[in-house]
Amino acid sequence: MIITDTENTAAKVLTKELHCGNKSGRILEKGMKALFFLCACVSVAAVVVICVFMFAKGCPAIAKIGVKEFLLGSDWSPRNVPASYGIFPMIVGSLYCTAGAIIIGVPIGLMTAVFMAKFCPKKLFKWLMPPINLLAGIPSIVYGFFGMVVVVPLIRNVFGGTGNSVLTVSIILGIMILPTIVGMSVSALQAVPDSYYEGAVALGATHERAVATVVFPAAKSGILASVILAVGRAIGETMAVIMIAGNSPIIPESMLDGVRTLTGNIVIEMSYAEGLHYDALIGTGVVLFVFILLLNLCFNLITGRKDKG
Amino acid sequence: MTQPKLQVKNCDLFYGDFQALKNIDLEIQEKEITAFIGPSGCGKSTLLKSLNRMNDLVEGCKITGEFTLDGVNIYKDMEITELRKRVGMVFQKPNLFPMSIYDNIAYGPRTHGIKKKAELDEIVETTLKQACVWDETKDRLKKSALGMSGGQQQRICIARALAVKPEVLLMDEPTSALDPISTIKIEELASELKKNYTIVIVTHNMQQATRISDKTAFFLHGEIVEFDDTHTIFSNPKEHKTLEYITGRFG
Numbered sequence: 001m002i003i004t005d006t007e008n009t010a011a012k013v014l015t016k017e018l019h020c021g022n023k024s025g026r027i028l029e030k031g032m033k034a035l036f037f038l039c040a041c042v043s044v045a046a047v048v049v050i051c052v053f054m055f056a057k058g059c060p061a062i063a064k065i066g067v068k069e070f071l072l073g074s075d076w077s078p079r080n081v082p083a084s085y086g087i088f089p090m091i092v093g094s095l096y097c098t099a100g101a102i103i104i105g106v107p108i109g110l111m112t113a114v115f116m117a118k119f120c121p122k123k124l125f126k127w128l129m130p131p132i133n134l135l136a137g138i139p140s141i142v143y144g145f146f147g148m149v150v151v152v153p154l155i156r157n158v159f160g161g162t163g164n165s166v167l168t169v170s171i172i173l174g175i176m177i178l179p180t181i182v183g184m185s186v187s188a189l190q191a192v193p194d195s196y197y198e199g200a201v202a203l204g205a206t207h208e209r210a211v212a213t214v215v216f217p218a219a220k221s222g223i224l225a226s227v228i229l230a231v232g233r234a235i236g237e238t239m240a241v242i243m244i245a246g247n248s249p250i251i252p253e254s255m256l257d258g259v260r261t262l263t264g265n266i267v268i269e270m271s272y273a274e275g276l277h278y279d280a281l282i283g284t285g286v287v288l289f290v291f292i293l294l295l296n297l298c299f300n301l302i303t304g305r306k307d308k309g
Numbered sequence: 310m311t312q313p314k315l316q317v318k319n320c321d322l323f324y325g326d327f328q329a330l331k332n333i334d335l336e337i338q339e340k341e342i343t344a345f346i347g348p349s350g351c352g353k354s355t356l357l358k359s360l361n362r363m364n365d366l367v368e369g370c371k372i373t374g375e376f377t378l379d380g381v382n383i384y385k386d387m388e389i390t391e392l393r394k395r396v397g398m399v400f401q402k403p404n405l406f407p408m409s410i411y412d413n414i415a416y417g418p419r420t421h422g423i424k425k426k427a428e429l430d431e432i433v434e435t436t437l438k439q440a441c442v443w444d445e446t447k448d449r450l451k452k453s454a455l456g457m458s459g460g461q462q463q464r465i466c467i468a469r470a471l472a473v474k475p476e477v478l479l480m481d482e483p484t485s486a487l488d489p490i491s492t493i494k495i496e497e498l499a500s501e502l503k504k505n506y507t508i509v510i511v512t513h514n515m516q517q518a519t520r521i522s523d524k525t526a527f528f529l530h531g532e533i534v535e536f537d538d539t540h541t542i543f544s545n546p547k548e549h550k551t552l553e554y555i556t557g558r559f560g
Contacts, residue, residue: 204394
């Protein structure tokens, strides 16, 4: 009772201060508004600061090395004399691994989502969805371990080579992007009004046809958005990748060759790099950052279009 | 007497433990408009949906009794897709798909295997004309159907239902979301379509029932209280409850 009373009094005081319109109340109200606004600014400020830092640190280095030599040079040997800073192998490596992850993860993810949203019995849904969501919570280092201990030997035994390869990375990344694709696509599919589905079956369409030709297309912007987010996740993944990629800075010639990604390049060499080498690694980050910005732009265009339609 | 187009015998329908329809017997004649009237929750939409098995989508829905279309049991001896092709449906709210007008109309025919463009073009034009919405749509067939007004959308929905060449058209309060002018257009359309189709319409609007229907069934608490010629129901009902309802004393 005492606690309740105190609470009541506190609430009354607060209400009084906020609503009685006296001077101190108004100041408090303005102060609170400013506080909330400041909180809202934190993440925006973080983005701006990161942008400024990346470009301010990275761009001069890129300019010094030469944009063409940096982006398209295929020789990364920062310790040679003279040093060479070409990150083309890493750009290609990142694109290969991301493409591989898409090829493996997107079909599985989308089919899972369609099954979960439209074919799965309610009872089963309760059991199937939590593990899928749990995939998103597993730390990437654990994926790396799993890749190292299970997938790498498997690839080595089945296809030969070292096992540290584009294929291995693609498989692990494909698994890692599943929860993003499944979760968002299930929501998008469930958000499609039932009336569309009813309209289709009322015309004599089977359940399968109604889902494939009406419900799925109606959810396509949400589904596409999920794929783009997933791509962002795949291209930015670091820890799991370097454990299974082999990491030699050479353009891979086959699926079974080792690979180094942009993220891997930074994390592997950052600890001992100095001078231009150091700045070149930040330049690598800039390239990665530009990729992510482009993906975000796509994401915003797609989801923005959905809101308008 | 000829065989009724649709016949319902001894129908009981449960949603879980709730009995929504009690011992329904009904005969719907060919090329007539039959109206279902009654207060909300009386089971009229439920019965309508049973006629093309849309209630199958409702979880926990149990139906007993016999439903026949031209004497064939629609729950036992007919493919559900075949049934829904022959018994089309127009919903309360226009539910066009988020695609072009053309693709909306062509959806049904494509579902039933018509692929040739010329044939589809022909179907799209005739059905839109039948639904009296051709003039408004002919220049924008490739544009999204969702850009049309509510009344136009509902007429396009009717065209879409007609595109699979149904024999029966079920209409579930098709004008309740529309303005008076669109409502009149839909009513005129229904009267016109009667020449070729058997129509069953659920309506909250008793004037609508008197304006367009030949037969009227009055529903109350899941039962058909009275079923007769519309003229008889509204001028000289046999049941006291019907009289009370049509004179606006409840419902």
